[in-house]
Amino acid sequence: MHTTPEVFADAVRRYGNRPALVDEQGRATTYSELDAIRKRAAGALIARGIQPGDRVAIWAPNTVQWVMAALAIHSAGAALVPINTRMRGKEAGYILARSGARLMFCAGDFLGTHYPGLLGDDRPDTLEDIVILHDARASDTGWDAFLDQAPWAHETEVKTRAASVTADSVMDIMFTSGTTGLPKGVVTCHGQNLRVIAEWSRCMGLKADDRYLVVNPFFHAFGYKVGWLAGLMHGMAVYPQAVFDAATVMERIGRDRISVLPGPPTLFVSLLDDPDRASRDLSSLRATITGAAAVAPSLIERIRAELGFEIVLTGYGLTETCGIVTLCDADDDAETIVNTVGRALPAIDLRCMDDTGKLLGPNETGEVVVRGYNVMQGYLDDATATHKAIDAAGWLHTGDIGSIDDNGYLKITDRLKDMYICGGFNCYPAEIERLVAAHPAVSQVAVVGVPDARMGEVGKAYVVPRSGQQLDEAAFREWCRDRMANYKVPRHLELRESLPTNASGKVLKYELRGKES
Template identity: 75%
Template sequence: MKAQHPQSTPAVFASAVRGFGHRPALVDENGQVTTYQELDAIRYRAAGALLALGVQPGDRVAIWAPNSVQWVMAALAIHSLGAALVPINTRMRGQEAGYILEKSGARVLFCAGRFLSEHYPSLIEAHRPESLQQVVVLHDAEGEDLDWDAFLGHAPEDSEARVDACIAQVDGETVMDIMFTSGTTGLPKGVVTAHGQNLRVIREWSRTMALSSNDRYLVVNPFFHAFGYKVGWLAGLMHGMAVYPQAVFDADAVIDRIEKDRITVLPGPPTLFVSLLDALQQGKRDLSSLRATITGAAAVAPSLIERIRNEIGFEIVLTGYGLTETCGIVTLCAPDDDAETIVSTCGRPIRDIDVRCMDEEGHLLGPEETGEIVVRGYNVMQGYLDDRMATLRAIDAAGWFHTGDVGSLDERGYLRITDRLKDMYICGGFNCYPAEIERLIAAHPAVGQVAVVGVPDARMGEVGMAFIVPRGDATLDEVAFKNWCREQMANYKVPRFIAIRDHLPTNASGKVLKYALRDEAAKTTQQETA
C-alpha cells in the first residue's frame, strides 16, 4: 500500500526533522544557521508562549513583517497549535493592516519593529482593534516593544505536552491560513484554506520544480504572499532543504548570497530577473549554481525567458498561473516544454484539477474558445471569511471557482490568459485593485471623483494612473498628493501618473468607461516615456 503523505504542516515538519535533523533549515542574512532540530525546539517554545498568551486552536494570529527566520518560526508555531495564520502585506499602512486585524479577529500580531524607516507597532497603534490582545516584535524592537526573546520567555517549562495535544488535533481539514485579497468592492476579503489542500498543491509544484533536500532555496518573494510562503519557505522545509530568507530585494545582495551560498532555487516575478540581468552586465559574477526558477505574475517577454536561460544559466525556467483562492497554483508548465510554450502559455492544470473556460451563459467552452477561466478541484478555497454571499458568487453550484480572468485552452490543454474581467493590474508582482485604491483616494479632501487604471511599464509590468476630478474649486498638487497617498496605502498602490480632468467618461447609466481611460492612459504614458 502506498504511504500517505502527512496532511498537516506540523506533521510535515516533524517528518523533515526526523530525516534532516542536523542539517541547516534556515540561514539568515548574516549567515546564522538554524538546523531542523533547533527549529523544532523553537517551534515548540513559540507555540507554548502563544498558549500562555491565551491563543487556542482555531484562533487567528497575524504576521506583519518582512522575510526573516523569526517569521518562519512564528508561522510554524501558529500552525502547530491549529490556529490560522493571517499574513499581512508589509507594504500596507496602519489603516490597511488594522482592517485585516479587525476583520480576522486576530488575537496576537507578530510584526517588524523598525523596518524601512517605519516603526510598525506605532503604525498600528491608532488602528488597533479591540480583539488584538498582544503585539510581538520579531526583530528590531524599540523601547517597550515585546521582543521575540521576551515572547519566548512566556513559554512555561511544561508546555510541550500541551503543544503535542494541539498538534494531534491538526489534520487536513484544519484551517491553515486566511490570506486577504482585495476585490472589486474595494475591501479586502479573507481567503480561507486548509492544511491538506495546501500541502497537496505544494507537492505538485515541488515535483515540477524537481526539488530535493540538496537544494538551497533563496526566498526573495515576500512571505505574506503564497509565492514566498507556500511554495517558498514551506516547500523548502517540506523537502529538507536549506531556506535562505531575504527581507528586501537588492540585486547586489542577492547575487552575493547566490555566489557565497551556492543557491540552486530562486523563483520570482519578472522584475527580479530584470534587476539581476542589469547587475550582471555591470561585471562578471558566478551564478552557475542556479538550476531552477519559475516566474510570472506579469506579462513575460520571450526575450526575458531566453536571457534567464542563457545569461543566468537556469536549467528549469517555468511559468504558471494561480490565485490566492486556489492555494496559489492552478497551472504549470513542464520542465521539458519548449520556449514558445513557456512564453505564450501558463502551462497545464496541475494533477486532479479541472480548468475550463466558460461563456456568459455558464456553458463550458471547447479548445481555442475564449471565455472566463473557471477552476474546480481540491485547490479551491474553503470560502471567503464571514462572507457567504461573496463565496456563492465566486464558486457556483457545480463547484467551479470563477477567476474573473479571460482566456482559452489549446488542444493540448495549455492555458492562455488573454484579458481580465476585473480591472485588476499587477505592479511589480503585486495585485492592484482599482476599486480599493479609488476608495482610499476618495478620502482626500480635494478629490471629487477618481478612477484608476493600470498602464504598461517596462520594469514593473504595470503601474497605476489616476484620473481625478477635483472637488469644487479645489486644486491638487501632484507631489503633495502622491506623498499623501504613500501615507494612506502600500507604495505599490500609489498611482505613478496623475491626470486632472473636468469630468470622467461615462455610459448612459453613469458608469465610468474604464476602457476609454485605459486607451487615454496608454497614449499619455507612451508620450511621457518616449
Template identity: 60%
Template sequence: MSPLPQTIPGLIEAAARNHPQRIAIREAGVELSFAGLDALRLQAARALMSAGIQAGDRVAVWAPNCHEWVAAALGIHSVGAILIPINTRMKGVEAADILEQSGARLLFCVGEFLNDYFPAMLQGQKLPQLERIVVLGKSRGSDTTWQDFLTLADETPEATARERAAAVKPEDLSDIMFTSGTTGRPKGVMTCHGQNIRAFDEWARCVDLQADDRYLIINPFFHSFGYKAGWLAALMRGCTIYPLAVFDTDGVLALIGRERISFLPGSPTLFLSFLAHPKLKDFDLSSLRVAVTGAAAIAPSMIHRMRDELGFKIVVTAYGLTECCGVATICDRDADAETIATTSGRALPGIELRCVDEEGKDVPAGGEGEVVMRGYNVMQGYFNHPEATAETIKDGWLHTGDIGILDANGNLKITDRMKDMYIVGGFNCYPAEVERILTAHPAIAQVAVIGVPDARQGEVGKAYVVLRPDATLDAAGLIAWARDNMANYKVPRHVEIVAALPMNASGKVLKYQLR
C-alpha cells in the same frame, strides 16, 4: 519513501526526525537545523498556549521575510490557530482593517523596517480584539520582544504542546490570506492544511525542488509565492531556506555566488533586473538551477536569456491565485521557450480547468473565455463573506475573473482580466481599493484608477482625478499623499487632473474610455 504528513506541524516534525542536522534556514547571523527549527516552533507554540491562544483563533504576522516569521507561523499552525499574513507594504490603516476583519487576538509585528516603526502605525486604530503585539527585530521602549514572548513557553509543558499539534487535522484551516477585490475591501481567503500540502507537494515535484537545493526566497512570506511555494515547499523537500527581507540587485547577485543558491523563483521584474545589470558577468551564477516565474507577460527571448545569461537549467511559468491555494497550472519544464513564455502550462493533476462563455458553456479550444476551475485546491470560501463566496464558487467551480485561452494541449494562456486588476511588479493591484483610499483626500471629488504599461514593473496605476470645487492639488502632491496612506505598489505613478470622468447612464465610470 513514507507518505507526506498532511498537516503543517506534522511536516516539520517529520522533517526534524528524518534529517535533524540538515540546515533548514540560513540568514545573516542565524543558522537553524531542522531539529533547531522544530524546537523553536514548539517553544513558540508553548508561548502561544500560555498566552491563551486556542485552536481556531486567528494570529497575524506583519513582518518581512526572516526566520522568526517561519517559526511564528509554525507555532501558530501547531496550536491549531489560523495564520493571518499581512503585507509589509501596507500602512497602519490597511493593516488595521485586516486585523479587525479577522479578529486576530495576537500580532507578530516587525519593529523598525523601511524607515517605519510598525507598531506605531497601529496607534489610534480601534482593535478591541487584539490583545498582544510581539515585536520581531528591533523594538522600542517597553514593547514585548520575540525573546520576551518565548519566555512564556515555560508555563506550558512541551508534552501539552505536542498533544495540541497532534490534534490538528488536514481539514482544519491553516490560514486566511486577505486578497483585495473589486468591492475595494480585502477579503479573507480560507484554506486548509491538507489542500495546501497536496498542492505544493505537486508543485515541488513539477519544478524539481530537491533536498540539496539552496532556496533563496525573495518573494514575500505574506504572499502565497513566498509562503506556500516558498518555505512550506522547502520544508516538504528538506532544502535550505535563505529568507531575504529587502531586495537589492547587487546584494542578491553576490549572495547567489557566495552561498551557491540553486533555486530562485520570482516575478519577471526580478529576472529583468538581473539581466539589465551592467556588471552581470562579474558575478558567479554557476550554481543557479531552477527559476519559476509568472504573473506577467514574458517574451520568449527572456526565457532564452535566463537560460543563456543567468545559467538556469530549468525555467517554468505558472498560474494561480490566492483563492486556489496559490497554484493551478504549471509549464512542463521540458517545454519550448514559446510555450513557457506565452502560456502558464497545464492544470496540476486533480485540478479541472475550463474556459467558459457568459452562459457558463465551454468555449472551443483556442477561444477566449473566463477561466474556471474545480479541485482540491479551491478555497473553503471567504471569511465571514458567504455572499461573496457564493458569487465566486458556483456548483463547485471557482470563477477566477480572468480571461484565458486553453490550447489543444491544455496549456492556459491568460489574455485579459474581467476585473480591473493590474499587476505591479508581481503584486495584484485592484483599482477599487486604491480609489477607496484616494477618495479620502479632502481635495478629491471623484477618482478612477486604471493600469497602464510600464517598462520596469509591467504595469503601474494611473489616477484620473476630479477635484472638489475650489480645491487645489497637483500630481506630485497626490502621489506624496498616497505614499503615506497605502502600500507602495498601489501608489499611482501617473496622475491626471480632469474636469469630469466618462460615465454611462447609470453613473458607472467607463474605464475602457480612459484606457
C-alpha cells in the same frame, strides 16, 4: 501527511542536523534547532490562551523569526493571517479587525518605521497582544521574552495540540482585495495547501540539496506556501531575504551557492540589467519560476542564457486557489513556456466559460474557471461574496479571460476584472479609488493599469478635481504614500473635467484604457 506539523516533523526526522534556515548574516538554524524553537513558541502561544481555530497575524518582512512564528501558529492549531509589510496602519488594522486576530507577531523598527507605532489608533480591541520578532524597543515584548513564557511542560501540550490539527483544519486566512474595494479573507486548509505545494515542488524538481533564496515576500503565497514551506518540506536550506537588492542577492547567490530563486519578472530584469552582473558567480542557479505579470519571450531566453537557469517555468494561480492553478513542466519547450502558463495541476478541472455559463471547448475564449481541491473554502464570514465567486456547480470564477489548447495548456489573454499587477503585486482599482476619494481636492477618481517597462504595469489616476481646488501631481503622490502601500500609489495623474460614464453613471474604464493602448 496532511498538516504542516506532520510534514515538518517528518523533515526533522530525516534532516535533523542539516541547515533549515540561514539568515542574512549567514547564521544557520538546523532542522532540529528549528523544531525546538517551534515547540517552544507554540507553547508560549498556548500559555497566552491561543485556542485551536484562533487567528494569529504576522506583519513583518522575510526573516527566520517569521518562519518560526508561522510554524508555531500551525502547531498550536491556530490559523495564520499574513499581513503585507507595505500596508499602512489603517490597512493593517482593517485586516486585524476583520480576521479577529488575538495576537500579532510584528516587526519592530524596519526601514525607518516602528511597525507597532504605525498601527497606532487603528489597533482593534480584539488584538490582545503584539510580539516583536526583531528590532524591538525597550517598551516592546520581544521574541526572546515571548519564548520565555513557554511553560516547562510545553512539549507535551504542543504535541497534543499539533496532533489535533487535521487536513481540514484552517491553515491560513490570506486577505485579497476585490471589486468592492475592501480586502476579503481567503480561507484555506492544511490538506489542500500541502497537496498543491507537493505538485509545485514536483514540477520544479526540488531536492534536499537545493538552497532556496526566498525574495518573494512571506505575506504572499509565492514566498510562503511555495516559498519557505516548500523548501522545508523537502529538507532544503532556506535563505530569507527581507529586502530585494540586486547586488545583495547576487552576492548571496555566489557566497551561499543558491540553486532555487523564483520571482516576478521585475526581479530578473533587475539582475540582468545590473552593471556588476558579469563579475558575479551565478553558476549555482538551477531552477526558477516566474509569473504574476506578462512575461516577454526575450526575458525567458535571457534568464536561461545569461543567468544560467536549467529550469525556467511559468505558472498561473490565485490566492483563492492556494496560489497555484497551472504549471508548465520542466521538459516543456521554450515556445510553450513563453506562450502559455501551463496545464492544470492533476485532479484540478480547468475550463473556459462564456457569459451565459456555458463551458467552452478547446481554443475558445472565455472566462477561466477552476474546480477542485485547491479552491478556497470561501471568503471569511462573507457568504455573499463566496457564492458570487463559486457557482452552484463548484466552479471558481477567476475573472481572467483565456483559452485552453488541445493539449490542455492555458493562455491568459485578458482580465475581466479591473485588477492590474505592479511589480508582482495585485492592485485593485476599487480599493485605491476608495482611499484616493478621501483626498480633499478630489471629486471623482478612476484608476487603471498602464504599461510600464520596469514594473509591468503601474496605476494611472484620472481625477476630476473639486470646484476651485488645485491638485499637484507630486503632492498627490506623497499624500497617497502616507495612506496606502507604495505599490498601490498611482504613478501617473491626469486631471479631467469629467469621466466617461454609461447611462447608469458607471465609469467606462475601457474608454480610459483605450486611451492608453
